[in-house]
Amino acid sequence: MPRFGSLDLKAWSATAPVIDGYKTEPWELKNVQTVEVRHEIGDVEAVALLPPALHPSIPAYATFRISRIAESPVGAFGWCEVRVVGRAVGIPVGFVLRCFCDNAAAAREMGARWGYPVTHGESTIATLHYHVSAAVTSRGRAILEVEMRNREQSLSLLPLPAVNLARNNTDDSLVLVQVDNEAEVSRSERGNYRIATLDRDAIGAAGAMRLANPMSATLSTANLTLPRIQYIYDPARPAEEGRTVLA
């Protein structure tokens, strides 16, 4: 039967944000420019980074999303999200290891409303016709640097819901919160890429994320909707058994 993640929930929960119930209203994020890399990672490390509710994907892979958001309810901000991809009730989802944000209000709201584990970090995207570079720094330290070349128009990537480990403030329980982002993509390109820098400790992988086979890199422009929360999971039980559908 399919394998399950083996993340140490107790240890991981130290960085879990407190979520303010599950009643958030949607947010509209306008004119979001994103560089997203999907890259295969070592299977053993992926299993260790996924909660027991999720099955690992085959092959194991991670996504690195670096965004500049022009408009949001709290103004412009830079955002980076690192996920390990697994399966929940048959669908691909990305378990969020760490997020980096350069807007304190956005960081606070993303954690309290959707459970994103956010720390301070600045995201930049520089686009030239022949080259795109995206980077995340935190207190002067390079966390993630990606270079993309040979841009060509393409379809957009299959979007993946995010899954965040959070602590619910109403009953102090640990939950996985699924965030089904909706994207209206106006432009998408793909290209060759290189991950120039990856600080594995900073992204919560405790130095243990082995980068394996390259998959794809895209540059996209979209309007995003962060939706109401529909699904939560017990992180310790298979998602097929521990899922709750919210009214």
Next chain:
Amino acid sequence: MKFGLMYEISVPRPWTRESEKTVYDRALEQVKLADELGYDYVWAVEHHFLEEYSHCSSPELFLTACAMVTRRIRVGHGIVVCVPQYSSPIRIAERTATLDILSGGRLEVGTGRSATWCELAGFRANPDDTKKTWDEFVHCLPKMWTQERYSYDGVFWSMPERAILPKPYQRPHPPMWVAVTSPGTEIDAAERGIGSLGLSFGPFKEQEEKIRCYRSVIRNCEPVGEFVNDKVAILNFLYCHQDDAQGLATGGKLIGTFLPFANQFVHAPEAIPSAQQSGLLSALRAHASHRGPSGPPEGMAIGNPERIIRELSKWEAMGADAVNFMLNVLETIPQEEVLASLRLFAREVMPHFRHDTQSAAAAGGR
């Protein structure tokens, strides 16, 4: 209507030295019985790296073994992957011709292309190219089988003039099929005059539309081979039991077991932004859980013989020429129950769909 078996060779963990051998041995026992009972086809997939889901990376060897323990049943590649990084078309022509000889002219050649990132990236194949490479391969294969000497200079492969040997036992060549999973492939099949080998569990409405479209287009096809194969086969699960509730429960377990582990694999559209198809596994996961207004998934051959006859009659009315069954997933059902299901189906269901005299003996079962 004809009936076949479809093998993925799924091997559950924990893997021991014996586990793969046991699954292959059981499959061969099922095929031998199916041959005696009058089933028409045994098909085997070609998959690579799909742990637990399919340990059937060399189907030509399994099919050769099937041919050696049977006398009548036709053996089919369901499918052979037409991507040069997997196999040279020369090797496909040679292997299939040899299998056709060894089976005494019982080979069916299903063609197709891989859909999972897991497999394509494993062979360093570009998902953007697979539809094109498939097209080149299916145009070349019949000529490689029938021409004494052959040369080719194409986009994705080439060869100087050589005699490709041996030649198939069937003349002019074995029937050709293509795996139909993603939308539009039924048109590809029809335009080229090759059979539509359904490899997804679609709901009636969707499958009916595919069959209608196929029938309409194939009338004006330009066949890639020496003859037109205008047959439509669909994929199904089989668990037949006298007690309907038990049949549904066990069959339902089969389907329920299938989904979670088929979903683990990364498919091309999840990995790279491309215009490519969604492919077999994503089609399977999209449809295997499709249910009618109530009860089991629509069109599934699970339950008692009466129920299965009702469901298969709908497929027949829709124009399906053959139904291929998956009998087990991860060895969920004990071998004796699988064999009993095969016997019961042959005895009580098959005769309702046989419109020839040959079937009477076949339906006797044992």
